[in-house]
Amino acid sequence: MRYGFIKVAAATPDIRVADCEYNRREIACRMKTAAKEGAKLLVLPELCITGYTCGDLFLQQRLLQGAQDALKELCRESEGLDLLTLVGAPVRYAGKLYNCAVAIHRGKLLGVVPKTFLPNYNEFYEKRHFTCAPKENGVVHLCGQTVVFGTKLLFQCEQIPEFCLAAEICEDLWAPIPPSSAHASAGATVIANLSASDETVGKDSYRRQLVIGQSARLVCGYLYADAGEGESTTDMVFAGHNLIAENGQLLGQSRLFENSLLVTELDVQKLEGERRRLTTFPASGGTEYTVIPFSLTVEDTTLSRKIDPLPFIPSDSLHRESRCEDILSIQSLGLKKRLDHSRSKTAVIGISGGLDSTLALLVAARAMDKLGRPRSDIIAVTMPGLGTTRRTKSNAEVLAQRLGADLQRIDITRAVMNHFEDIGHDAQQKDVTFENAQARERTQILMDIANRTEGLVVGTGDLSELALGWATYNGDQMSMYGVNASVPKTLIRHIVRYEAEKIGDNQLKKVLFDILDTPVSPELLPAKEGEISQKTEEIVGPYELHDFFLYYGIRWGFAPQKVLKLAVCAFDGTYSKDVILHWLNVFYRRFFTQQFKRSCMPDGPKIGSVSLSPRGDWRMPSDACWDLWVDGLE
Structure with missing residues (x-):
């Protein structure tokens, strides 16, 4: 439960229709198994104590008494379990019968939630036996306890208030305005759905879309527990299709026609944080709701959900290719608009033979194609200097030539050495002045060529470099349009690979793959025996x-300790905890101290959910302190 992770479960018990004692034993077994798995919340199917398909047996006093006896015994068996359970049962209230979700916790009934929308079409005839939920909450006497009864109930964990649960039942989700919409607006971060949805061809896909969509719309965790084998097969078959989703992402689903226990974790801190960020999400103000507190033991949650070490990159190859194509389209259309609007005659790009400038050149080529202009309107400038290797210089030149750009070669060595002499800098002193003077000389050349040709300078720096401030201020940090500004370094590699694999020019393909194999480097220090001596990642x-820290620490706003925990899980076997901790400290210090470079960064197209544009997604004072973040880690 620490860091907001709540282990939750949806289960389909084996049942016998109208055999409440048998069903009680099976439900108790699922409760104990879920608790043993570390689950703090268990959701069971609709009317699972009796069976959903009892028909007119619901009018029998004996069945209703059997259901209440089973509930009472389940309460007793829950006493030693650190678990909140929602179980489906028929409940009498104010002289009528209701299809309900009953919350059980440590020997007590916490509340009873009746079903709002009763289907009475096709194979369903619930209104024959049940009454729709009343508009207002009341109290019901059940199993010797006085319990709150109504749809406007929130069950909130005292130790982790972000864990706030509400319930709806089966058809409620199919309604035009599900009760869960009001529940989430009132503050519920987790919605439980107790269901008995019979199976027909294709229904599983629709059901899955409903659950995923509702979790996204409400920015919540959504647990769907479905009835399975054991329900009557008179005219219906039930598949036990259990689903757990979080904010539009399916975390897990059970296989059809197998009564199973589905367990995963919800991140309620993440959900609450996203709601705070979204200004259109209403403030929690459910004054008509009754909040029922419950207590859980706070302990570490063993994560079973996958923590992707590369959160910006889809793991599925088809999805990844589609993502790469979409990004290239966004980048090239953004550049096309800027070139067209500014009536620029050329696009000037400094090419180094590295990944970033390669992607920028590929994007510029697409932009020119979309404009119907020759690629020779791209001026690709290679500017070898004091650290340039033959490999990168050759790759840059071949790349520009094969793409049809106007290649220009300008050696900056003499200009930089003259500059050192002008400012009184010893060229043997390989310090920040030695490095940045080269970067600024290159930017000056690009800007002046753009002026001479009535063009604009296309920036090549990427999102990862902006986050770390790994750019020379008023050097490679500056351009007239930065096409890579929202693309993280880890993703750039995949985009270039995508282009390489689909390109028809074998020579160009060979160069692109060699660029992919080249270490990331600004090449501002002299080479050693012809090889790159300055490797950025070292x-x-x-x-x-x-990129992992950027995604979870900045995009989601997680505390540094939580980012560390996730990184340790994601990179298990790749980096030790000490190594991760070291670089996480570096990340926060650089992110805070380098904001001044981002405060005046040039325009660039927003690509995904993470952007550091001072005009768009990220507004941060350049002089903010980082102590709270780093001290928390130390």
Whole structure:
């Protein structure tokens, strides 16, 4: 439960229709198994104490008494379990019968939630036996206890208030305005659905879409527990299709026609944080709701859900290819608009033979194609300097030539050495002045060529570099349009690979793959025996770690300790906890101290959910302190 992770379960017990004692034993077994698995919440199917398909037996006093006896015994068996259970049962209230979700916790009934929308069409005839939920809450006497009865109930964990549960039942989700919409507006972060949805061809897909969609719309965790084998097969078959989703992402689903226990974790801190960020999500103000507190033991939650070490990159190859194509389209359309609007005659790009400038050049080529202009309107400038290797220089030149750009070669060595002499800098002193002077000389050249050709400078820096401030201020940090500004380094590699694999030019393909194999480097320090001596990831840390920190620490706003926990899980076997901790400290210090570079960054197209544009997604003072973040880690 620490860091907001709640282990939850949806289960389909084996039942016998109208055999309440048998069903009680099976439900108790599922409760004990779920608790043993570490679950703090268990959701069971609709009317599972009696069976959903009892028909007119629901009018029998004996069945209703059997259901209440079973509930009473389940309460007793829950006393030693650190578990909140929602079980489906028929409940009498105010002289009528209701199809209900009953909340059981440590020997007590916490509340009873009746079903709002009763289907009475096709194979369903619930209105024959049950009454729709009343509009207002009341109290019911059940199993020797006085319990709150109504749909406006919130069950809130005292130890982790972000864990706030509400319930709806089966058809409620199919309604035009499900009760869960009001529940979430009132503050519920987790919705439980107790269901008995019979199976027909294709219904599982529709059901899954409903659950995923509702979890996204409400920014909540959604647990759907479905009836399965054991229900009457007179005219219906039930498949036990259990589903757990979180904010539009399916965390798990059971196989059809297998009565099973589905267990995973919900991140309620993440859900509440996202609701705070979304200004259109209403403030929790359910004054008509009754909040029922309950207590759970706070302990570490063993994560079974996958924590992807590369959160920006889809794991599925088809999805990844589609993502790469979409990004290239967004980048090229953004550049196309800027070129067209500014009536620029050229697009000027400094190419180094590295990944970032390669992607920028590929994007510029697409933009020119969309404009119906020759690619020779792209001026690709290679500017070898004091650290340039033959490999990157050759790759840059071949790349530009094969793409049809106007290639220009300008060696900056003499200009930089003259500059050192002008400012009185010893060229043997390989410090920040030695490095940044080269970066600024290159930017000056690009800007002046753009002026001379009535063009604009296309920036090549990426999102990861912006986060770390790994750019020379008023050097490669500056351009007239930064096409890569919202693309993280880990994703750039996949986009370039995508283009390489689909390109028809074998020579160009060979160069692109060689660029992919080249270490990331600004090449501002002299090479050693012709090889790159300055490798970025040895200096600022692995980009796969920094992109992970950026995604969870900045996009989701997680506390540093939680980011560390997730990173340790995601990179288990790749990086030790100490290594991750070291680079996480580096990330926060650099992120805070380098904001001034982002505060005046040029325009660039927003690509995904993470952007550091000071005009768009990220507004941060350049002089903010990082102590709270780093001290928490130390």
